[in-house]
Amino acid sequence: MDSVTQIVLGAAIGEAVLGKKIGNKAMLYGAIAGTIPDLDVFASHFTDTVTALSMHRGFTHSILFSILFAPIFGWIVSRYETLKNFKSWSWLFFWAFITHPLLDAHTTWGTQLFWPFDLRLAFKTIFVIDPLYTLPFLVFLILAMMQNRTTKKRRLYNKIGLLLSSSYLVLTFLLKWVAFTQFQAALKNQNVVYLQLDTRPSPLNTILWSANVETEDAYKLGNFSFFDTKPVTFETYPKNHDLLGKLSENEKVKRMIAISEGWYTITKKNEQLYFNDLRFGLLSLAPNSQNFVFQYRIDVDDLGEVQFIEAPKDKRDGKKLLSELWLRIKGN
Structure with a gap:
């Protein structure tokens, strides 16, 4: 998905994991973590086109990357932030990392979630930019951001955003199935x-x-x-x-x-x-x-x-x- 969508998703995940403890900082770190997997795009500046394409949404979009690098980033942040809980920070980075490729798996390009195995997961149910997914999600994230970190309303707004966006993803599978049957019928006719x-x-x-x-x-x-x-x-x-x-x-x-x-x-x-x-x-x-x-x-x-x-x-x-x-x- 596009960078804005991944930032919103990462911020919402950060809020869900640590928002109650550190407030908007959780959204900030979640947003940063949500963009890190896409740093693989810089490969295009150092390799040929074919190699860059094969690397895109590869290792940095895998379960392995999430497992290996979440503790590293968690340890780094826990060294200088007020909250010294290494485990909590590691969980934030892990969930922000892993939800990034899970969302990308719904697009046409897909993602190599199971890298190093040569298997690209692509459901092809949503375009890389979809306002119906991103905008409602963003609205509820902003509403949550405006609340005190300890209020139930803050957690409620964030949960609604996550629920709406996830429900939309589920709906796209149904829409895809309906469209698929229409194409099948047309080809038969x-x-x-x-x-x-x-x-x-x-x-x-x-x-x-x-x-x-x-x-x-x-x-x-x-x-x-x-x-x-x-x-x-x-x-x-x-x-x-x-x-x-x-x-x-x-x-x-x-x-x-x-x-x-x-x-x-x-x-x-x-x-x-x-x-x-x-x-x-x-x-x-x-x-x-x-x-x-x-x-x-x-x-x-x-x-x-x-x-x-x-x-x-x-x-x-x-x-x-x-x-x-x-x-x-x-x-x-």
Whole structure:
């Protein structure tokens, strides 16, 4: 999830663990702890694209990280804070650390919660930024912050925030199931023979859902809104995996395919190959758009070394997408 959401969650966890003893300081340390796992993003400044992607939401988002580093941070803070209880501080950091990847597991990218095992947990029930999850949570956190640390009202507000946000996460599973059945029915009605079907919420909401459908030689992408009155339609994108040629045996290419979980197409523009990660869809809802959210140029130097370079994004595309999403959410 986005940094603001993780800060809110971390602060609420800090309050639940130590708020009664140290007041708003618990929220402060919880907020800091809630952002620490995302420090893995700095890997992109020191490694190549493929390695950075494979490390993202890896070790720092694992159960192992929470177990190993919570006592370390707990010990450090207990050395200089008034509250000298090492165990209490360790619990605060542990719960702030572990709830971070648990929340991230609901997004499309997912998280390697069980690192070092090569297993990415991704429920794909919530977009990385979702105001319906964050804003009510933030409101009750602020209300709790304004109360005396010993009052029952403070604990009540914090509990309500945690309960509302958690309930919303549970609701997203139901919404995903309903959307999934709608896509299944549409594919059946259109006599589409497919290998697998993957669904996810569109940006900023859980009303409009997107589907990736794998067929033998292509992928079909479609959208469904709970306000739709017309049948679901799908756009077809050829896989073009054969365009990779001998590059398909390259180690970096294999890793990139694994990272995308096999959901990718290859396009060719002016003799240049591009790798398109389909898991995150397109930056446009226009028919036959080729403007993928994550598109990587495949560069090969004279020595045969392969590099993946992420294609730059135009801010205007993002603004246009938001406008298109608002119209599409209201139904087809």
